[in-house]
Amino acid sequence: MRENMTFFNPNPHIPPRVLATDLDGTFIPLPDRPDNVSALDTFRQARAEHRLGLVYATGRHLASVLDVVARYALPLPDWIVCDVGTSIHRRQDNRYAPYTPFETHLSEQTRGIGRDAVESLLVGMDGLTLQPPERQQRFKISCFSAAADTEILAARINQRLREAGLPYACLASLNPFRDEGLLDILPAGASKAAALLWLATHADFSPDEVVFSGDSGNDLAALTCGFRAIVVANASDTLAGRAAQTLAERGLADRLYRATLPATSGVLQGARHFHLLPPP
Numbered sequence: 082m083r084e085n086m087t088f089f090n091p092n093p094h095i096p097p098r099v100l101a102t103d104l105d106g107t108f109i110p111l112p113d114r115p116d117n118v119s120a121l122d123t124f125r126q127a128r129a130e131h132r133l134g135l136v137y138a139t140g141r142h143l144a145s146v147l148d149v150v151a152r153y154a155l156p157l158p159d160w161i162v163c164d165v166g167t168s169i170h171r172r173q174d175n176r177y178a179p180y181t182p183f184e185t186h187l188s189e190q191t192r193g194i195g196r197d198a199v200e201s202l203l204v205g206m207d208g209l210t211l212q213p214p215e216r217q218q219r220f221k222i223s224c225f226s227a228a229a230d231t232e233i234l235a236a237r238i239n240q241r242l243r244e245a246g247l248p249y250a251c252l253a254s255l256n257p258f259r260d261e262g263l264l265d266i267l268p269a270g271a272s273k274a275a276a277l278l279w280l281a282t283h284a285d286f287s288p289d290e291v292v293f294s295g296d297s298g299n300d301l302a303a304l305t306c307g308f309r310a311i312v313v314a315n316a317s318d319t320l321a322g323r324a325a326q327t328l329a330e331r332g333l334a335d336r337l338y339r340a341t342l343p344a345t346s347g348v349l350q351g352a353r354h355f356h357l358l359p360p361p
Contacts, residue, residue, distance in 0.1 A: 099134030231262025311351030
């Protein structure tokens with residue numbers, strides 16, 4: 082696998098053994114959905130009984146991930162891919178430490194150009210508000226925008242980045258719980274998919290063993306890179322359609338499962354569909 086590739090050619094004969102999942106709107110139970118809570122109980126049991134590999138891949142920063150793990154009693158993962166694929170943390174005795182080889186990898190990708198150079202390009206751009214400091218990372222500059230302006234602003238930011246020759250790119254998504262846009266400026270090529278593919282060459286699992294689940298725009302690359310993929314029912318029809326079309330064009334339509342249930346229950350449906358978990 083070449084560096085910076087965000088897809089691979091899967092081997093359908095290798096069975097899955099790792100769930101990599103987004104959290105908000107996907108693995109975290111939705112309010113007033115007792116079926117989601119029951120599905121989470123099933124995952125906790127499976128984690129213990131079947132030695133299910135588990136990776137959380139999220140836009141949240143580490144402290145925020147650990148907060149929701151405690152709040153919802155989520156099973157402890159082996160790895161946490163944070164900050165939309167710009168940091169990886171490894172579990173060591175129930176604590177999570179930064180995986181420094183990945184930091185070195187991103188530093189090489191960005192040629193040592195830091196966030197200051199990126200932030201200088203955003204000065205004077207209307208409609209952008211920097212997110213709080215805890216959401217900013219060494220390789221992630223994050224902003225809020227009005228939901229309706231998100232795609233337009235992302236295009237403008239990407240144009241400025243290209244003109245300045247900076248090795249970064251802007252990804253746009255929407256907050257599923259608020260009417261606001263989320264703009265993340267990351268090293269060019271960085272995404273949950275890229276981080277998971279890189280991790281799979283350094284951890285004890287392969288890309289062919291991963292089932293990925295997601296619900297939003299920043300999950301699209303991971304949904305279409307070749308993993309067995311689950312789109313939960315509360316995802317937008319636009320996202321599901323783009324994922325289905327992209328995989329169909331690669332002859333991989335069977336790698337996508339469109340769940341009929343939302344969030345955690347949909348993840349459970351897909352995990353059983355792909356035989357990551359046994360049937361009920």
